[in-house]
Amino acid sequence: MSEYMQTYQVKRVLSHNPGLKSFRFDRVIEAEPGQFVLAWLPGVDEKPFALSGVFEHEIEITIKAVGPFTNQFMNVQAGDWVGLRGPFGNGFQPIEGMVLVGGGIGNAPLRYLAQRLREERLAFRWVIGVKTAEDLAFRDELESMPECMIISEDGSIGKKGRAVDVLAAMHDNEPIIVLAASGPEAMLLSVHGFANTFSPDIPVQLSFERYMKCAVGLCGQCCLDGTGLRICVEGPVLSGHQLQGVTEWGRPHRGPSGRRPK
Numbered sequence: 249m250s251e252y253m254q255t256y257q258v259k260r261v262l263s264h265n266p267g268l269k270s271f272r273f274d275r276v277i278e279a280e281p282g283q284f285v286l287a288w289l290p291g292v293d294e295k296p297f298a299l300s301g302v303f304e305h306e307i308e309i310t311i312k313a314v315g316p317f318t319n320q321f322m323n324v325q326a327g328d329w330v331g332l333r334g335p336f337g338n339g340f341q342p343i344e345g346m347v348l349v350g351g352g353i354g355n356a357p358l359r360y361l362a363q364r365l366r367e368e369r370l371a372f373r374w375v376i377g378v379k380t381a382e383d384l385a386f387r388d389e390l391e392s393m394p395e396c397m398i399i400s401e402d403g404s405i406g407k408k409g410r411a412v413d414v415l416a417a418m419h420d421n422e423p424i425i426v427l428a429a430s431g432p433e434a435m436l437l438s439v440h441g442f443a444n445t446f447s448p449d450i451p452v453q454l455s456f457e458r459y460m461k462c463a464v465g466l467c468g469q470c471c472l473d474g475t476g477l478r479i480c481v482e483g484p485v486l487s488g489h490q491l492q493g494v495t496e497w498g499r500p501h502r503g504p505s506g507r508r509p510k
């Protein structure tokens with residue numbers, strides 16, 4: 249794959265529920281966990297998605313239906329052609345002893361990170377947070393992984409609560425040396441806050457989402473105010489050190505017009 253758009257045939261579709269599906273494409277690429285591709289449906293739009301797996305002959309993205317494009321993508325079937333470009337951005341750095349913290353669809357890139365950690369024989373623990381059991385993709389696979397702890401807000405699967413709530417107890421059990429998180433921004437803020445309660449603080453790698461247009465660093469749509477960091481180039485995974493000086497963290501993001509809501 250390259251930064252130029254090419255069309256690829258969908259090999260397989262895995263339906264986790266009607267609004268949450270994984271799509272495998274017949275394509276081999278070199279990509280870090282956390283990097284993303286732009287998917288294009290002609291006549292609809294082009295939107296960014298993290299890789300949820302990279303296999304010998306296939307790549308995979310996992311999509312949650314939240315709006316016009318992602319709802320349309322739920323109709324894509326094996327044999328259909330989809331435009332893809334990428335991979336883009338900087339991903340996670342796999343580290344021995346890493347603790348992964350995911351919220352909802354944010355667990356998708358962590359699945360590829362977990363795959364890479366296993367391939368490199370690095371130990372890890374993974375806290376998988378979802379609102380409800382319906383939001384969990386790859387349920388059978390994740391329930392059988394000894395590294396995973398599943399937490400749901402309504403208690404419909406795993407332990408009841410939020411992913412960040414269990415970090416303190418995990419740390420008491422076995423000190424956390426590095427955190428990798430992906431999910432809603434409020435969750436990233438909480439993970440960062442937790443990491444900063446220690447001295448020295450626990451290093452973090454946080455994966456951010458912003459409305460994206462060009463994905464190659466030209467348009468400025470996904471810049472983080474206070475630093476000018478571009479989520480599509482310097483991100484989407486940023487370290488705690490890189491985030492120093494960001495003034496818009498946890499505030500409403502720029503929309504399609506480029507304006508920030510008041």
Ligand SMILES: Cc1cc2nc3c(=O)[nH]c(=O)nc-3n(C[C@H](O)[C@H](O)[C@H](O)COP(=O)(O)OP(=O)(O)OC[C@H]3O[C@@H](n4cnc5c(N)ncnc54)[C@H](O)[C@@H]3O)c2cc1C
Nearest residue numbers: 295296297298311312315316317318356457458459460484
């Ligand atoms: C680096 C990155 C990786 C992502 N990985 C995944 C993934 O693995 N799986 C997944 O389901 N989703 C992922 N997303 C989010 C996905 O791009 C949006 O859900 C999608 O663009 C929504 O489009 P829509 O037309 O369906 O909904 P819209 O009506 O456009 O938006 C619905 C919501 O999604 C937000 N959004 C819309 N477009 C974008 C955009 N281009 N970039 C960021 N946020 C947007 C909007 O602010 C709104 O809150 C990722 C986003 C980024 C930036």
